Amino acid sequence: MIQKPFKLFNKHKDPIRGDVSYPDMNRRYPVLILCHGFKGFKDWGFFPYVAEMLCKKGFIVVKFNFSGSGIGEDLQNFTDLERFATNTYSRELDDLDRVLEELEKGNVCGKQGYLDRVGILGHSRGGGMAVLKAAFDNRIHVVVTWSAISHVDRKSFLDIMPQWKRQGNTEIQNSRTGQWMRLDLDIVEDIEKNGKSKLHILKTASKLDTPYLLVHGDKDESVPVGESRSIFEALRVSRSRLEIIPGASHTYNCVHPFTGPTPELKRALSATQEWFKNFLK
Numbered sequence: 384m385i386q387k388p389f390k391l392f393n394k395h396k397d398p399i400r401g402d403v404s405y406p407d408m409n410r411r412y413p414v415l416i417l418c419h420g421f422k423g424f425k426d427w428g429f430f431p432y433v434a435e436m437l438c439k440k441g442f443i444v445v446k447f448n449f450s451g452s453g454i455g456e457d458l459q460n461f462t463d464l465e466r467f468a469t470n471t472y473s474r475e476l477d478d479l480d481r482v483l484e485e486l487e488k489g490n491v492c493g494k495q496g497y498l499d500r501v502g503i504l505g506h507s508r509g510g511g512m513a514v515l516k517a518a519f520d521n522r523i524h525v526v527v528t529w530s531a532i533s534h535v536d537r538k539s540f541l542d543i544m545p546q547w548k549r550q551g552n553t554e555i556q557n558s559r560t561g562q563w564m565r566l567d568l569d570i571v572e573d574i575e576k577n578g579k580s581k582l583h584i585l586k587t588a589s590k591l592d593t594p595y596l597l598v599h600g601d602k603d604e605s606v607p608v609g610e611s612r613s614i615f616e617a618l619r620v621s622r623s624r625l626e627i628i629p630g631a632s633h634t635y636n637c638v639h640p641f642t643g644p645t646p647e648l649k650r651a652l653s654a655t656q657e658w659f660k661n662f663l664k
Contacts, residue, residue, distance in 0.1 A: 384438050389491055393450050393474070393481050397466055400458060401425060401447025401482070403492045404438040413500035413663040414492065416482065416523075417446040420507025420530075422557055422564075424454040428639040429648055433504075440656050441664065443496045447482060449475045453564060461562055468552070468565040471573035472535050472582050475512050483522050500524060500663045504655060507606055507633065508532055511584050514614065518591045525662045526595040527655050530603055530633050533610035535582045536574050547571060559639060585617045594622040596658040598651045600631025622662070626654045 384404055391399040402425070406412060415437055419425055425446040434444040448454045451470025455462035485491050487498060502525035505513030510531025517523040539555075540547075547553040548571065554563045574582065581587075595618065599611035608627060615625040628635070631647035644652070 384435060389447075389485075391447075391481055391485050391490075393478050395450070395474070397450035399447055399450050399478050399481060400454075400456075401445060401491075404434050404444040404446075405492070405495060406438055406441055406443070408495065411495055411497055412441055412443045413502065413659070414443045414445060414486065414496040414498070415659060416479075416486075416501065416503045417444065418479065418503065418505035418509030418512055419446075419449070419452070420505075420509045422453070423506065423509070424448050424452050424458070426458055428634060428641050429637045429644070432641060432644060432648075433652060436652055437504075437656065437659070440660065442502075442659065443492050445482065445486070445491055447478075449478050451475070451478075461557065461560060461564065464564060468567045469569045471570045472508075472512070472515075473573050473577060475508075476516055476581075479512060479516050480520075483520065487522065498522070502527065502659050502663050504529070506530060511535065514584055514591065514595075515582065515587050517593055518587045524593055525659060526591070526593055527598065527658055528596075528611070528614075529598045529635070529651055529655075530600065530606050531584075531597065531611055531614060532606055533584050533613045535578055535584065540571075540574070544571065585613060588614050588617040589619055591618060592620055594658070594662045595620060596624050596626065596654060598626045598628065598654060600628045600633065600635060600647060602630055603633045605633040624658075626651075 388402045451466045453461040453467030503513045504527045506529045510528030517526045552567045597611045599608045635648040636645040
């Protein structure tokens, strides 16, 4: 496996840092794009392992940090907190669009990737972004989500919304690092403006016409398994499947730093590899 870094800029001139994993440089391969979730990043926990395993199955794997992830240049720590504070769902969709644009131009993985065989794997909020993007973008041909959100107006946001609006910002704690991370009103305004239109995940899911695998753990403490069930029920595409993994948490019982794959992660990954192989290779 060969890995190469890349750096793009979105329309706001914010950096999108990522890397590409190639099985080798002697052939062309289908391309998979990985999207992390809220307070996640491309090198969190299981993501490097998942990228490696998918690459070994014959895929070029692109993973990147959303520009508002909060992760700085060292790619490990939340040092870019100003961009985190102003991040929105719409900005993440723009970032994803930018990655796809540059992929088309050959600026992400050169000419090694088959652009008519592109899949996307999104975890948590990244799963919601994958659905919202894939439904209206014919550059994405297969979708897999892990622990996907089904709506952008999260209960954790709604519970503090009145005070959030009065103050003009709020702070949330990163349970892993202990950091308090500010959120300005940008995301609130984005939800109020677009939550019933371009950010409505369930309505958008009903328009999806690509093969779609949903994976979710029945012990998910962050995004209830019912959210994937709701997305699945909204689908009209026949090539879809809901895989519920017994005993799996939101992160499939994995931690950061990564200590190795759990049985739950292996099951999620096995179903994912099979799905991408069936519809992309």
